[in-house]
Amino acid sequence: MKFPHNDIISLLDERLELNLAESTNQDLVLREIWDASFAESLIDLKLEYGTSAGNEQLRSLLATKLDVHKNDLVITNGAVFGIFLSILCLCKEGDEVLTVQPNFPPTMDLIDGLGFKKKILKLSFEENYQLNEELLFDSISANTKLIILVTPLNPTGTVLEKDQIEDIANRLEEEYPNCTLLVDETYREATYGNHSVYPTCSGLKSNIVTISSLSKCHGTPGLRIGWLCSTNSSFLQDVKTAKMNTVISNSVLDEFVALQVLKRESDIFRTRRIHAAEGLRRMEEWIKRNENWIEWIKPQAGALCCVKLRESAFDEDQISAFYSKTRQAGIQIANGTWFGESHRIFRLGFGYLSIDKLDKSLIKLTEIVSEIVS
Ligand SMILES: Cc1ncc(COP(=O)(O)O)c(C=O)c1O
CATH class of the missing domain: 3.90.1150.10 (Aspartate Aminotransferase, domain 1)
Structure with missing residues (x-):
């Protein structure tokens, strides 16, 4: 296993x-987003295969929200599949993936499961789970092809500021140009009351990939709709090929409901x-x-x-x-x-x-x- x-x-x-x-x-219960025009279109939905990048209208809505181009987005089966595809497409034999701990278990276990070397930067309760950038860079080697950071982090709810992420990406670009930074933003919009939403890192730099989903903030984890964003077109092509070879496409039904979720978000x-x-x-x-x-x-x-x-x-x-x-x-x-x-x-x-x-x-x-x- x-x-x-x-x-x-x-x-x-x-x-x-x-x-x-x-x-x-x-x-979320479907009733919350149900309306006559949704019901009318749902009944005529063709249950065909989806496209490799995912529903175009869905990508357009997400692109507007994230201020990126729709062609920079691939719809994934939850954020977890975005992590899977990123590790799979960015790493080859002998490569290392660096991430923090504590962390969402599949993020850590996918690295081992896909056969790459896992490097862990331990964050501690005593230090408020803060990331020390110098320790992060001390853990990187020439074989590190991917760094996975999570903000807000599961299980801690601690946040990395966008400036800090940009700083890390800039330094990586100079010191380790073959290394990609994956930023998992799955909880980004799960704020409290009127608290402002933390800004996305989508489209920020060519060495940053972001992933997110509708699971946590919208309360629809059963839809299995997430997305991956990158401005690296050859990586995106690899992602779509890998998606086609594993799950073929997303469920068109999930994508259709996701559109309505976004419209009502x-x-x-x-x-x-x-x-x-x-x-x-x-x-x-x-x-x-x-x-x-x-x-x-x-x-x-x-x-x-x-x-x-x-x-x-x-x-x-x-x-x-x-x-x-x-x-x-x-x-x-x-x-x-x-x-x-x-x-x-x-x-x-x-x-x-x-x-x-x-x-x-x-x-x-x-x-x-x-x-x-x-
Ligand atoms: C940090 C983080 N990333 C990704 C996921 C995966 O979410 P999903 O695949 O449901 O979008 C989770 C789920 O718990 C998570 O905590």
């Missing part, structure tokens, strides 16, 4: 009622951002009330964050008890180990559940911990 087992698969296969492990905003964002802001507020209060046993790194975007069980409150047995008792109580928790972090740290998603259920879960968590640490 090329890919290691990771318990994050339980997020797909086992859904506990009090799900604090999810990283998305609230799931301001409404979709408004409700989800208000909800995420409220979730974040509840989290902040809860952390304050329980600071004897936990600490956190407050996220900058994304309805997710890392919470740490303090060394002063939890020994190893108590950490194990925490995971088994939360499970027994029907609370789903994302163990830090899923992301290459310590089990003392867990990811908590605060944008997925209704506020009532979030409150209920947090109260239960406090009860469980009081039992364990008393």
Whole structure:
């Protein structure tokens, strides 16, 4: 088997009622975007193959939104397929891919699975998961063909500023001209309330590839619609060939619904951002009330964050008890180990559940911990 087992698969296969492990905003229901003209066109949709680049209208809408050319975009089956295609098309035998840890598990496991050497730059809770550019450059070698950065980062919700990314790309261009920087922007628009959206790096430089999707911020992970953006036409040609040889095209039905999602995105964002802001507020209060046993790194975007069980409150047995008792109580928790972090740290998603259920879960968590640490 090329890919290691990771318990994050339980997020797909086992859904506990009090799900604090999810990283998305609230799931969208078709009813939210349904209207007469959508229904009218849907009924006549031809279920043919899509094109290798993906639905042209969809790419045009995305191009306007990202201020790039539609020919610089390829629609992918979720952002994860954009990562897969980028690694596959940019690396050859003996090449290295460098990324940060903690991270979205498939990003790390795809590198191994596709047979390339994985180099990891560890980010730490104690340093607020900040990226140190000098350490990043110390980790690069002549064989490093791809660097994958994620902003906002899963599981931490920490952000890399566009200037910092541009700086890294400029330095790469000078010092390692054969190395590409992949910027995973999957959570970019998952902000809170009226907080402004972080700018995209799409089209910023020829050595930058960006990927994103409709999964997290729009609450439509089941659509499996993402995109990859690059101004390197020969790379894009390779991407389309690789896509054709693996999945042929996207589902035209998914692409059709995605178009409607994008047309309605301001409404979709408004409700989800208000909800995420409220979730974040509840989290902040809860952390304050329980600071004897936990600490956190407050996220900058994304309805997710890392919470740490303090060394002063939890020994190893108590950490194990925490995971088994939360499970027994029907609370789903994302163990830090899923992301290459310590089990003392867990990811908590605060944008997925209704506020009532979030409150209920947090109260239960406090009860469980009081039992364990008393
Ligand atoms: C940082 C990051 N990138 C990419 C993905 C993949 O998302 P999708 O393939 O659903 O678009 C995820 C999903 O959790 C993620 O957290």
